[in-house]
Amino acid sequence: MNTTTLPAPARAVVEETKRLPLAALGALAVIGFVLVAMETMPAGLLPAIAAEMGTSEGTVGLFVSAYALGTVLITIPAITLTRGMRRKPLLLGGILGLVLANTTTALSNDVTLSLVSRFVAGAFSGVIWGMLAAYGRKISQPSRAGLSLAIVSVGAPVGFALGTPLGSWLGTTFDWRWAFAGLTAVAVIAGVFISVIAPDAEGQPGPSRLPLLRVFRIPGIAVVLAVIFTWMLAHNTIYTYIAPYLRTTGSTLTADVELFTFGISSIAGIIITGALLDRHPRPLLHGSVALFIAAAVVLLVGHTLLPAVIAGTVLWGATFGGAAAQLQAALTTTGGADSDVANSFLPVAFNLAIFGAGILGAALLTNFGALALAVVMIVAGLAALMLTIYGRRAAFPARL
CATH class of the missing domain: 1.20.1250.20 (MFS general substrate transporter like domains)
Incomplete structure (x- = not known):
């Protein structure tokens, strides 16, 4: 689009919109989808997981509780300790930890190990949630802060809408482990995409914390x-x-x-x-x-x-x-x-x-x-x- 003929204010708006890192923000939204779907998906897989692991549905229901507990206990201290780190490496590290924990859940045959892996996944999820919005805003123009936050946030309702039903369908049609493996694959693809195209952002300087x-x-x-x-x-x-x-x-x-x-x-x-x-x-x-x-x-x-x-x-x-x-x-x-x-x-x-x-x-x-x-x-x-x-x-x- 040729913007040279537009008035200066309109030209500035068009140029800012063109510079909005839509692909990177979209990848962050995909990570948001993974976080929500990963937390809620076991609810649709209770019978399948319980039957295969030889335990009760109530015990499998603790998969959701363990994930939430990891988020509650770890998020604030983890973000506090890492706020001086550069944002992109920290985000990629969080995604890697999430992938490893979720893969452990997908492969585990032991309930205790599964609960521990869900707790760890929740902890990494909390770290990612704690920085996702601010990171999306930091890599965008200040005048488009609201739009960038809206794009990043779109993954959450999609996760609520599709996470549990999709997991239930995969678990019924194939095997419940494929549901966890599928989310791992999506997280890996989004993480690779972020590593290639997302801008980095500085952490918070020490004296200002x-x-x-x-x-x-x-x-x-x-x-x-x-x-x-x-x-x-x-x-x-x-x-x-x-x-x-x-x-x-x-x-x-x-x-x-x-x-x-x-x-x-x-x-x-x-x-x-x-x-x-x-x-x-x-x-x-x-x-x-x-x-x-x-x-x-x-x-x-x-x-x-x-x-x-x-x-x-x-x-x-x-x-x-x-x-x-x-x-x-x-x-x-x-x-x-x-x-x-x-x-x-x-x-x-x-x-x-x-x-x-x-x-x-x-x-x-x-x-x-x-x-x-x-x-x-x-x-x-x-x-x-x-x-x-x-x-x-x-x-x-x-x-x-």
Whole structure:
């Protein structure tokens, strides 16, 4: 495209867009897909893994818990200790560790070894998550920070949409080990691609590094983390137990179709976020959480009507799909020079929400029934909305 005839401001925008490292950002998004799919995939393979390894499905369910525990325990100290390192070698090292741990799981015949390998995989996953958003932003132009974050974040909803169903299909059609091997192959290809085409970025200089607790005390950081936890809790409580909810509706909608619909709608949410995040991050966040609550109301009030359930699911996905990009953008901007450490808090808060949602959802199903899941989605969503309003100045800037 010839830009010489355009006005100077328009020419600058076109040139910046052309220089955006789309291929590298796309490869980072693929890694995001691998991280989410790797965490959730065992849920669709419980019977196959349990039968072959001669153990119970409950024990195999700990594959997910071990992964989450590795993320929670290792992410923050690992990112704190490595924040002075150059970003690209650290990312490639994290991918290599993830590949080796996942390959061990794919080959293991021992439950204990498998649980240890899942813990290690979760640890490397947390390191990658802790730096992925900031790295994508560092290799992009400052004026396109929101778009770069949206591109990097697109892998997560695709992982949620396809990770568990695809793993279940591979495990049923071939063998459950092929599902893990497939993710290893994708990670290797993406890692090679990143090593060849992704720019490097410097770590944080020593004199500018704040101690861990001081990073946490940066005005706005705690509020962003509280929004992450409450919003993720609102989402994961019903997402984890979507099958019992659908049984309560009496509809013919199956869990895999429901989750696929949610995932596709999430991708639409990422596109919307990418278009608006650079210019209107605060209104976008307020609107996303508010419409997320509206989706929960539809899922509760209209649960006996199939069109209402589908509409609520589409709205749910569209409003939640951009959550990761929006909250990572807030942490990155608020964290400033310490954005890598600030972002390391995100997977911890996210996985704590997953853990809490599993316990809360199980208790609600036992004592109140599946419709209580939608009630939690509303109540926790309202709490998240109030937190975004409370922290609108310190935590959620008007511009990135």
